[in-house]
Amino acid sequence: MRAATFDRFGPPGVLHITELPDPEPGPGQVRVRVHAAGVQPFDVKFRTGRMTRIPATFPQRIGQEYAGIIDQVGAGVIGLEAGTAVLGSSMLDACADYVIADAATVVPKPAELGFPVAAGLVAAAQTASGALHELGVGSGDVLLMHAGAGSVGTVATQLARLAGATVIATASPENHGYLRGLGAIPVTYGDGLVDAVRALGERVTVAIDAVGGQAIKQSVELGVAPERVGTIVGDPSAQQYGATMVRVGRSPARLAGVIALAARGEVVMPVRVYPFAQVVAAHTVVESGHGRGKVVLSLE
Structure with a gap:
């Protein structure tokens, strides 16, 4: 699979796309084929080495939010199956073709929302x-x-x-x-x-x-x-x-509540979509601190 990685802290240019082995889900997990991944200010701080409370292991992956389709289900998972569109949070690995997620953390993606908007709403x-x-x-x-x-x-x-x-x-x-x-x-x-x-x-x-x-x-x-x-x-x-x-933490329940509002058109999120190959450009835009809504990478 392709994954965005970096080998040292620094500006957006340290990022590159690396070929890695496809991951496999364990018990209670699902594998999601990522269609869109959000880029956060958190990612920028981590890449530049300012997120000192979280250690990096080079080559380091990156990315915290994804939307895609489950393609493998681990043992013991109930209520989710291959082919289900979902979104959710991950930890420094969402900018890749596949992400492994605990089944309890994923949120079903309504048909009314495209993958880029869904990913852009996660965080x-x-x-x-x-x-x-x-x-x-x-x-x-x-x-x-x-x-x-x-x-x-x-x-x-x-x-x-x-x-x-x-x-x-x-x-x-x-x-x-x-x-x-x-x-x-x-x-x-x-x-x-x-x-x-x-x-x-x-x-x-x-x-x-x-x-x-x-x-x-x-x-x-x-x-x-x-x-x-x-x-x-x-x-x-x-x-x-x-x-x-404010340290609110992650909550699939809170995420699902906002996603339901977005599916009804009561919450909107403008997204600026970049192809995965332009991960450096996407990080550059987020690092500038300007713009509206959310920057999202497309992996479709």
Whole structure:
């Protein structure tokens, strides 16, 4: 099988496609023929060596989210069979023709969703829904979503709106129309953010930091209680301001809930699809920190 690997930490160019033996599922596992794999900021941090809490073994594989079709079923697996379309999370091996997954972790893919969109929702759906739950976002809240045009911001904005919250989302001016389409009030990130939000006349009650930098400080300046300022990027200023470090973990149940909404058209995820051979270009785009929605590799 083909797999994206790298032999040393570094820029996107360290990635290359390697031929590896096809894996086989063990008891309680399934093998998925991957049709699409998402590219996350996590992948970028790991590739550059900044994810120090997770050791690398070179040649190191990469990738955390996939969508595809089960083609082999291990012993003891009940309720799943070859030919079933699924999606789910993996650990540093999803950018490959095949991925082995514990049967309990896969989520059936609705026919209404294509493989790229399904793969693009995996991480963002779990992170966004978990963060909103942990911060207690609901009807009457005014959520300040930092980095609203990214994949997590895209999903969090829509889920918060469905929960009855008003959403103010930050982005560059060229993404303001996109945010309006999601139901958010757009503002431009940067030094003038606090004044821009105050000018809207809305009292922000909760905030999610998906970018780092000034986001936590600005949220507290706007009067958000520190415990309702959540960071999903682990910004060091969280401790200084008493903000919440959101560590929601993976949840197939939460993922399935968002996927059901997406199948009904209530949650959308724009994807930018790159052929697998262009894995370097895909990582370059994600590393730039710009763009809307999700970058996805196609392995079909």
